[in-house]
Amino acid sequence: xxxxxxxxxxxxxxxxxxxxxxxxxxxxxxxxxxxxxxxxxxxxxxxxxxxxxxxxxxxxxxxxxxxxxxxxxxxxxxxxxxxxxxxxxxxxxxxxxxxxxxxxxxxxxxxxxxxxxxxxxxxxxxxxxxxxxxxxxxxxxxxxxxxxxxxxxxxxxxxxxxxxxxxxxxxxxxxxxxxxxxxxxxxxxxxxxxxxxxxxxxxxxxxxxxxxxxxxxxxxxxxxxxxxxxxxxxxxxxxxxxxxxxxxxxxxxxxxxxxxxxxxxxxxxxxxxxxxxxxxxxxxxxxxxxxxxxxxxxxxxxxxxxxxxxxxxxxxxxxxxxxxxxxxxxxxxxxxxxxxxxxxxxxxxxxxxxxxxxxxxxxxxx
Amino acid sequence: xxxxxxxxxxxxxxxxxxxxxxxxxxxxxxxxxxxxxxxxxxxxxxxxxxxxxxxxxxxxxxxxxxxxxxxxxxxxxxxxxxxxxxxxxxxxxxxxxxxxxxxxxxxxxxxxxxxxxxxxxxxxxxxxxxxxxxxxxxxxxxxxxxxxxxxxxxxxxxxxxxxxxxxxxxxxxxxxxxxxxxxxxxxxxxxxxxxxxxxxxxxxxxxxxxxxxxxxxxxxxxxxxxxxxxxxxxxxxxxxxxxxxxxxxxxxxxxxxxxxxxxxxxx
Numbered sequence: 001x002x003x004x005x006x007x008x009x010x011x012x013x014x015x016x017x018x019x020x021x022x023x024x025x026x027x028x029x030x031x032x033x034x035x036x037x038x039x040x041x042x043x044x045x046x047x048x049x050x051x052x053x054x055x056x057x058x059x060x061x062x063x064x065x066x067x068x069x070x071x072x073x074x075x076x077x078x079x080x081x082x083x084x085x086x087x088x089x090x091x092x093x094x095x096x097x098x099x100x101x102x103x104x105x106x107x108x109x110x111x112x113x114x115x116x117x118x119x120x121x122x123x124x125x126x127x128x129x130x131x132x133x134x135x136x137x138x139x140x141x142x143x144x145x146x147x148x149x150x151x152x153x154x155x156x157x158x159x160x161x162x163x164x165x166x167x168x169x170x171x172x173x174x175x176x177x178x179x180x181x182x183x184x185x186x187x188x189x190x191x192x193x194x195x196x197x198x199x200x201x202x203x204x205x206x207x208x209x210x211x212x213x214x215x216x217x218x219x220x221x222x223x224x225x226x227x228x229x230x231x232x233x234x235x236x237x238x239x240x241x242x243x244x245x246x247x248x249x250x251x252x253x254x255x256x257x258x259x260x261x262x263x264x265x266x267x268x269x270x271x272x273x274x275x276x277x278x279x280x281x282x283x284x285x286x287x288x289x290x291x292x293x294x295x296x297x298x299x300x301x302x303x304x305x306x307x308x309x310x311x312x313x314x315x316x317x318x319x320x321x322x323x324x325x326x327x328x329x330x331x332x333x334x335x336x337x338x339x340x341x342x343x344x345x346x347x348x349x350x351x352x353x354x355x356x357x358x359x360x361x362x363x364x365x366x
Numbered sequence: 367x368x369x370x371x372x373x374x375x376x377x378x379x380x381x382x383x384x385x386x387x388x389x390x391x392x393x394x395x396x397x398x399x400x401x402x403x404x405x406x407x408x409x410x411x412x413x414x415x416x417x418x419x420x421x422x423x424x425x426x427x428x429x430x431x432x433x434x435x436x437x438x439x440x441x442x443x444x445x446x447x448x449x450x451x452x453x454x455x456x457x458x459x460x461x462x463x464x465x466x467x468x469x470x471x472x473x474x475x476x477x478x479x480x481x482x483x484x485x486x487x488x489x490x491x492x493x494x495x496x497x498x499x500x501x502x503x504x505x506x507x508x509x510x511x512x513x514x515x516x517x518x519x520x521x522x523x524x525x526x527x528x529x530x531x532x533x534x535x536x537x538x539x540x541x542x543x544x545x546x547x548x549x550x551x552x553x554x555x556x557x558x559x560x561x562x563x564x565x566x567x568x569x570x571x572x573x574x575x576x577x578x579x580x581x582x583x584x585x586x587x588x589x590x591x592x593x594x595x596x597x598x599x600x601x602x603x604x605x606x607x608x609x610x611x612x613x614x615x616x617x618x619x620x621x622x623x624x625x626x627x628x629x630x631x632x633x
Binding site: 262264265267268269270271272273274275278282283286287290364 | 440441442461465466468469471472473475477479480481482483492493496497541542545
């Protein structure tokens with residue numbers, strides 16, 4: 001056959017013309033972005049005025065007049081923020097009723113979990129060793145939290161609380177809910193009527209009830225159905241409720257992604273002789289899941305924050321431990337500071353998730 | 367037939383075609399096949415034998431059932447009556463048999479249908495690795511061989527979205543070839559292309575024909591039909607109206623409907 005050259009077009013000969021330069025330096029930028037129209041100028045001035053009014057008192061409250069590492073008495077002498085509430089109660093806020101002498105154990109477990117999460121951020125490490133690291137990490141975390149072997153004192157799970165509980169409920173909740181949601185979405189697309197209606201019923205039922213009612217069911221109603229003498233750990237029950245709930249939402253998001261894949265992709269996969277599972281795994285899901293990264297992360301972030309609802313079945317997650325701190329007469333009245341701290345903790349976790357999702361989107365862009 | 371491009375093919379088959387049709391071996395046998403979409407009778411009593419190394423061009427007005435016919439051959443559409451036998455295997459609801467047939471039948475689509483999330487090379491090796499269980503290295507060598515053949519080897523690491531339509535369609539042809547199919551189906555392979563890219567795809571198809579590939583081509587490229595086909599089929603309203611050698615078909619059409627179609631398409 002003929003050579004390659006006749007497929008390529010000759011490059012047109014033109015003098016290169018640069019786009020006009022409209023912005024020069026800082027002044028240029030300010031002119032172009034802050035004062036380009038009269039209403040933008042008004043808005044800019046209004047914002048500047050608001051900042052001038054609000055910023056100084058805020059800085060004064062949060063930094064200049066604040067107390068950081070004092071006792072509660074010292075806090076009474078100032079109008080500023082009493083950040084001291086955090087360092088003074090940090091052990092209870094982070095670990096709840098875990099025996100104080102053993103609190104290095106949940107601390108270590110949390111550090112391990114965060115380290116694993118950080119490593120997992122990088123797609124280069126998504127190989128077998130990472131899976132083993134997670135499995136090993138889970139076992140170690142379990143041993144650390146539970147104790148009872150290797151000379152560690154046993155700690156009942158009813159004493160678990162604070163940050164480890166929140167992280168555990170959400171990390172395992174989300175990692176289990178995601179694949180379950182994908183399976184449900186595929187099931188809902190299935191041509192087999194039994195599977196399809198089962199998935200539809202599941203999704204619609206779960207989405208139709210609030211998470212709180214599911215948690216109540218898991219805590220109060222579910223044990224009634226168990227034979228006498230058998231109890232299932234309360235944390236585990238809450239965990240399952242969170243997983244089931246989140247999976248239904250993930251399923252609908254993933255279904256949206258599946259519908260966005262053109263029919264031609266299925267036909268091309270079929271015509272190569274790929275079977276259903278190969279088609280889904282290699283062709284459809286990689287594309288569909290990529291499309292729905294933004295809404296999926298939204299679902300996961302809101303699920304993460306929803307784990308705080310476990311307070312209503314008397315689990316001491318980090319929100320509940322912070323709240324309990326405030327019922328101590330010594331620290332009453334410093335709820336602003338405590339809740340701001342809590343907000344920062346939640347924000348860091350959610351921000352971690354959303355930056356990860358953006359990173360993933362960038363890397364998967366084709 | 368507005369998307370017809372005036373015959374760009376200047377590469378004519380040499381007078382002595384080195385490819386000999388094997389008259390004894392039928393690769394595809396279609397016997398009394400019917401298909402309905404709801405109440406609409408798309409395919410009406412289709413009989414067709416395709417022999418090894420034979421090249422068939424199917425033409426006809428849109429909606430006449432051409433695409434549906436070849437899509438039935440690899441079960442992208444299900445027929446409701448009659449028999450289709452491909453490579454000795456009858457098409458039934460048996461999934462294993464369908465997958466087996468799809469391994470042996472390559473298909474090129476109007477809209478290429480490359481996998482946008484995979485590189486060109488991965489597009490080509492996917493089928494051999496997962497369906498034929500070929501080792502990855504070997505699959506990549508085969509892929510590069512076919513990419514050379516369609517003059518696009520230097521694009522192997524790119525993604526489909528970075529290629530022009532003509533290049534994508536050539537990749538699609540190579541992707542099918544990597545499965546080493548016995549038959550290739552082409553479903554209007556040049557209809558979605560810019561006019562100046564039609565030739566590069568037709569050239570690839572012509573060279574494929576010269577190597578003895580069994581081909582069924584649905585197309586409006588009459589120049590291609592004239593120079594490459596052993597048989598031309600004309601379809602209308604779900605029936606094969608006329609079937610003849612290209613010379614007879616274009617110079618001496620038998621049916622009124624065929625004459626009308628040709629007069630409209632050949633100006």
